[in-house]
Amino acid sequence: MMMRTVLFVYFLSFGVFLPFFSPYLQAQGFNAQQVGALLAAVMFAKIFGPLLLGWWVDHSNRLMPALRSTAFLSLLLFAAVIGLTLISAPFVWWLVVLLLFGLVWQPILSQLDVLTLRIVADDSHAYSAIRAWGSIGFIAASVGLGWMINLLPNYKTTLISGFMLLFLFGLLMFLLAMPEPKTVPTPNLSSAHFWPGFWRHLRRPPMLGFLSMQFLVNVAHGVYYAFFSIYLASKGYSAGVIGLLWALGVVAEIVLFFVLPRFLGRFALSTLFLLAIGLMALRWVMIGTLIDSVFWLLLAQLLHAASFGLTHAVGITVMHQQFSGPMQARGQAIFSGLSYGGGAAVGLLLAGFLWAHVGATGAFLSMAFVSVLAGVMWFTCRRLMDDAPTFAAGEVLTDGV
Structure with missing residues (x-):
């Protein structure tokens, strides 16, 4: 099915960006705070990008024009990033271009999920089988590119930028070849009727x-996303090993997806989420203090299934239950934008500051403290999570990031 290929190719670009783009920026001469700010610009755009794309799709009820347009602009803007590299452009130019790149590249994923669900008509088994190809793409890119950088270390930056551009081009080509799926009829609600109810629902204290809890969870991943690869390289780990470690986290997510349904009937979603927060805090302590031990490093990467995978699965489940019908795309966009975009952006900015001022260990221990703050917020929304139908969590395969 074409959808498998589209997801596979999209996540190939994620498999390049997440493990290797921060070392790419470091190779351009940027310091820790600048690297954090540039990565934050990409994620900050996620606050607005999903909202804009969700609005477009909701109003037109057509996915393909929106997806093709954003894929084309992503390709164009990453070509501009390569241009900045060639001319040794100043920091401000990088900041603007990466902000625009994030604005069009980040929201593609949420609408690819909508596209997949339209194609399979909400068949959870078919959705899961298709969605798994995204994780496979991430693993293939992170491991494959790491191996190639090991073989050709003098061409590291060329390999990173070249493969990113190639995968974005491939995504555009496959989206151009893909037909518009069957549209889903939605009630024709005017803004006067839609928005008051939407915002009233969103402003409830438990929501x-x-x-806020999900926001803090994503803040807590900031140092990991910004500096994990750089930290590993400083300790002598090769690019191939770094790619394998990132891939291990995604493999752990896939395993979580298969075993999660066994726990959903035994434990409340709130209980699973609290467990995930505790394991997340433990993960940052392990990476910050035991980076030289391969055993503890492998264990910490396996905990990615909890710190990202489980928290994301619960989040999608709750939003799926709380926002339905014509509110669904914009509800998920709010969740993606504020929690994942805003949280990740703040986390990356904080990461650059912490890395420069308190060092690697202090930065990761600070993220453990942020995880504890997320645990405090858990008490404000425990009942909301337990009201969500547990079957929905079993349908979610995580983003692979």
């Missing part, structure tokens, strides 16, 4: 507590 605000839930979004």
Whole structure:
């Protein structure tokens, strides 16, 4: 099916960006705070990008024009990133271009999930089988590119930028070849009727507590996303090993997906989420203090299934239950934008500051403290999570990031 290929190719670009783009920026001469700010610009755009794309799709009820346009602009803007590299452009130019790149590249994923669900008509088994190809793409790119950098270390930056551009081009080509799926009829609600109810639902204290908790969870991943690869390289780990370690985290997510349904009937979603927060805090302590031990490093990467995979699965489940019908795309966009975009952006900015001022260990221990703050917010939304139908969590395969 074409959808498998589209997801596979999209996540190939993620498999390049997440493990290797921060070392790419470091190779351009940027310091820790600048690297954090540039990565934050990409994620900051996620606050607005999903909202804009969700609005477009909701109003037109057509996915392919929106996806093709954003894929084309992503390709164009990453070509501009390569241009900045060639001319040794100043920091401000990089900041603007990466902000625009994030604005069009980041929201593609949420609408690819909508596209997949339309194609399979909400068949959870078919959705899961298709969605798994995204994780396979991430693993293939992170491991494959790491291996190639080991073989050709003098061409590291060329390999990173070249493969990123190639995968974005491939995504555009496959989207151009893909037909528009069957549209889903939605009630024709005017803004006067839609928005008051939407915002009233969103402003309920338990929902605000839930979004704040998810925000902090993503803040807590900031140092990991910004400097994990750089930290590993400074300790002598090769690019191939770095790619394998990132891939291990995604493999752990896939395993979580298969075993999660066994726990959903035994434990409340709130209980699973609290466990995930505790394991997340433990993960940052392990990476910050035991980076030289391969055993503890492998264990810490396996905990990615909890720190990202489980928290994301619960989040999608709750939003799926709380926002339905014509509110669904914009509800998921709010969740993606504020929690994942805003949280990741703040986390990356904080990561650059912490890395420069308290060092690697202090930065990761600070993220453990942020995880504890997320645990405090858990008390404000425990009932909201337990009201969500547990079957929905079993349908979610995580983003692979």
